[in-house]
Amino acid sequence: ELVAQAEALFGPQPLLGRQVVITAGPTREPLDPVRYLSNHSSGKMGFALAEAAKALGAEVTLVSGPVSLATPAGVSRLDVESALQMRDAALGAAAGCDIFIGCAAVADYRPASSQPQKIKKSQDKLTVEMVKNPDIISEVAALAARPRLVVGFAAETQDVEHYARDKLQRKGLDLIAANAVGDGLAFGQDDNQLTLITPDRQLPLPRASKRDLARQLMAELATLLSEKA
Amino acid sequence: ELVAQAEALFGPQPLLGRQVVITAGPTREPLDPVRYLSNHSSGKMGFALAEAAKALGAEVTLVSGPVSLATPAGVSRLDVESALQMRDAALGAAAGCDIFIGCAAVADYRPASSQPQKIKKSQDKLTVEMVKNPDIISEVAALAARPRLVVGFAAETQDVEHYARDKLQRKGLDLIAANAVGDGLAFGQDDNQLTLITPDRQLPLPRASKRDLARQLMAELATLLSEKA
Numbered sequence: 118e119l120v121a122q123a124e125a126l127f128g129p130q131p132l133l134g135r136q137v138v139i140t141a142g143p144t145r146e147p148l149d150p151v152r153y154l155s156n157h158s159s160g161k162m163g164f165a166l167a168e169a170a171k172a173l174g175a176e177v178t179l180v181s182g183p184v185s186l187a188t189p190a191g192v193s194r195l196d197v198e199s200a201l202q203m204r205d206a207a208l209g210a211a212a213g214c215d216i217f218i219g220c221a222a223v224a225d226y227r228p229a230s231s232q233p234q235k236i237k238k239s240q241d242k243l244t245v246e247m248v249k250n251p252d253i254i255s256e257v258a259a260l261a262a263r264p265r266l267v268v269g270f271a272a273e274t275q276d277v278e279h280y281a282r283d284k285l286q287r288k289g290l291d292l293i294a295a296n297a298v299g300d301g302l303a304f305g306q307d308d309n310q311l312t313l314i315t316p317d318r319q320l321p322l323p324r325a326s327k328r329d330l331a332r333q334l335m336a337e338l339a340t341l342l343s344e345k346a
Numbered sequence: 347e348l349v350a351q352a353e354a355l356f357g358p359q360p361l362l363g364r365q366v367v368i369t370a371g372p373t374r375e376p377l378d379p380v381r382y383l384s385n386h387s388s389g390k391m392g393f394a395l396a397e398a399a400k401a402l403g404a405e406v407t408l409v410s411g412p413v414s415l416a417t418p419a420g421v422s423r424l425d426v427e428s429a430l431q432m433r434d435a436a437l438g439a440a441a442g443c444d445i446f447i448g449c450a451a452v453a454d455y456r457p458a459s460s461q462p463q464k465i466k467k468s469q470d471k472l473t474v475e476m477v478k479n480p481d482i483i484s485e486v487a488a489l490a491a492r493p494r495l496v497v498g499f500a501a502e503t504q505d506v507e508h509y510a511r512d513k514l515q516r517k518g519l520d521l522i523a524a525n526a527v528g529d530g531l532a533f534g535q536d537d538n539q540l541t542l543i544t545p546d547r548q549l550p551l552p553r554a555s556k557r558d559l560a561r562q563l564m565a566e567l568a569t570l571l572s573e574k575a
Contacts (some may be wrong), residue, residue: 150503151385151451185414222380225467235503238454243476251468273466274379
């Protein structure tokens with residue numbers, strides 16, 4: 118009854134009442150109070166996904182690293198800086214949700230120690246020891262209250278589909294969206310090209326705006342979720 | 347005659363016809379195609395200086411690292427990413443100008459080598475070897491066609507004035523604007539507190555908006571320049 122009313126008002130809302138958690142943007146890994154290691158993620162794809170999920174009726178939580186983007190209307194946003202902060206926020210929000218999408222470009226490594234004072238440039242060379250950050254999406258997929266769908270992204274400069282399928286299996290994901298970095302695609306751009314990979318399927322989406330791709334991906338996820346029900 | 351007309355229209359323009367070159371924002375030092383080392387500079391102070399210099403009649407060139415700020419009206423802007431790119435742009439613009447202000451938070455170090463492919467996170471630890479970046483403001487101060495005034499900034503977390511005066515002498519600057527980082531001041535904030543230090547003077551400016559401080563600093567520089575003439 119409610120769904121029918123909502124559909125009449127807003128169009129089909131296959132995710133009505135579903136909890137969707139999305140991570141977006143880069144993380145910043147502090148080296149000292151002023152310096153950090155980061156990456157070129159703009160957060161556009163994750164924010165587009167949040168908007169698309171909301172349009173399909175979902176309750177959306179967006180865990181965002183530092184980006185210059187406005188929060189889509191009706192979306193709850195948690196702002197974080199480092200990978201460790203993103204892990205805490207993501208695990209807290211993801212437990213028991215319906216769909217978790219790890220779209221953030223989480224830094225793989227962080228400086229082994231962050232200096233409390235600005236490092237002086239007294240030496241000609243500086244060696245920075247880095248340690249691996251936690252693998253947030255693997256931890257989400259291993260939760261006792263695992264989300265019903267755990268979705269990852271794979272951005273690679275080479276051999277994209279091979280690495281993506283490997284990541285899908287190794288991390289126990291339900292779907293991975295693979296894209297090639299470079300040639301004006303992905304980081305910071307409005308256009309992207311994605312291939313959706315599940316354990317038994319592969320669906321290339323043609324090059325389109327991140328907004329269009331986000332809508333297509335969310336529609337696919339709504340279908341996958343209904344097949345699981 | 348022109349000056350009188352300009353003053354009648356726009357107020358006093360002590361920098362009319364003067365060439366002012368300002369660097370602003372952070373730099374990004376690439377580790378591979380997606381990762382970089384950077385810092386928390388927003389570029390606000392440098393952009394405020396460009397606006398203030400323009401208001402005093404100067405022809406302003408702003409050499410900017412990656413920031414999310416609009417170019418002040420009438421200011422020429424050169425966008426760069428890395429410290430090496432900023433050095434090339436700054437030296438090219440600074441030669442023969444009247445006032446050079448190094449306000450950018452140029453990364454002191456860059457990765458010794460930037461990998462052409464994204465580094466795989468196969469290892470638990472990663473050691474990044476960093477080498478020192480060129481000291482842009484020292485190179486500007488050593489130009490044969492040295493700007494008549496070379497002005498630097500010193501942002502420190504401790505012992506600010508000691509480090510600032512040392513920097514002034516070591517680099518052969520005419521003035522240094524020293525500020526303390528932390529306690530809600532400086533990086534990313536709208537307010538700042540500056541102490542202007544010349545070889546024979548020290549002038550603390552009270553805490554104010556970066557816009558106000560920029561106007562005061564540019565007025566001081568206009569006076570210094572006229573004393574040199």
